[in-house]
Every structure is written in structure tokens, then in C-alpha cells.
Amino acid sequence: MTLWVVALSHFLHVMGTVVWIGGILMTLLVILPGSKAALESPPMVGKLMKEVAKRYTPLANISILLLIATGIIMLYYDKNYTSFLDLKKSWNVVIALKHLCVATMIIIHFYRGLILNKKIEKFSSQVNEKQSSRLKKISLDLVKVNLALGIIVLLLTAVSLSM
Secondary structure (H helix, E strand, O other): OHHHHHHHHHHHHHHHHHHHHHHHHHHHHHHHHHHHHHHOOHHHHHHHHHHHHHHHHHHHHHHHHHHHHHHHHHHHHOOOOOOOOOOOOHHHHHHHHHHHHHHHHHHHHHHHHHHHHHHHHHHHHOOOHHHHHHHHHHHHHHHHHHHHHHHHHHHHHHHHHHO
């Protein structure tokens, strides 16, 4: 039974990672540049990206919850794990760094979705284009930060699996 719990947890953890980090990668490197090239109109690009985000965000949110749940299960059964406070072991340090990056990604994700996007909509509806543009740039920069952190998380995962 334990084998199946751990195997299923690993599978769901990988699926959650693919959806979340893969979605960020796809959005930044494929959808956004493609929409800018094809639509040529900033308002249309914005409208498309809003629709993409409306469909992607629930998948990302589910993935985050899945990653947290499966991560807890995987840590519970991992032979290397002793305690969050045991930083004498290199493996624990790598995992702690990974979790710090993931926590930062989660904070950024929910800040963008719950706070920043509401501010952008507020300023867009008030026809304050300068403020709205500035907030949109911050939002895009935060997505780029999350992509960089996601790549670091994948690298730290590879390091931890090699130890």
C-alpha cells in the first residue's frame, strides 16, 4: 500500500509541476509573443491574455494545492528527511531552499491574482492608462520572476534526487 501512495504522490506532484511551471513557460514564451505578433493591437492582446488567465488560473491553483498535499506525503515517506530544522544534512538544505522558492512562487501567484489584478482592473475602468500600464508591467515582471524561480525549483529537485 505504501508503494502505491508514494508512487501516486510522485505522479501527481510531477503533474502539478508540469501544469504550473509549464503553464508559466507556455504563457511567457509562446502565447504572449504569439498573440502580440498575430493580433497587433494591444487591447486585443490584453483581452486574449485575460481569457487565457481566466482558464489557466484555476488549473494553477489546483496544481498548487496538489503540490502542497503530495509534497507533504512525499516528505513523510522520504528516508532522507529528518526535520525542517535539521540543516546539517545537505539534502535538507537543498529541500529547504526548494521550499523557500516554492513559497515565494505561491505568494507571487496569489498576490497577482487576488490583489494586483484587481488594482489593474480598477485603474483600467477609471481610464488611468498610465497607472494601469505600470501595474501590468509589474504583473508581467512577477510572472517572469515565477518562471525563474520555477526553473530553480526544478534544478534543486534534480540536485536533491542526485544526493
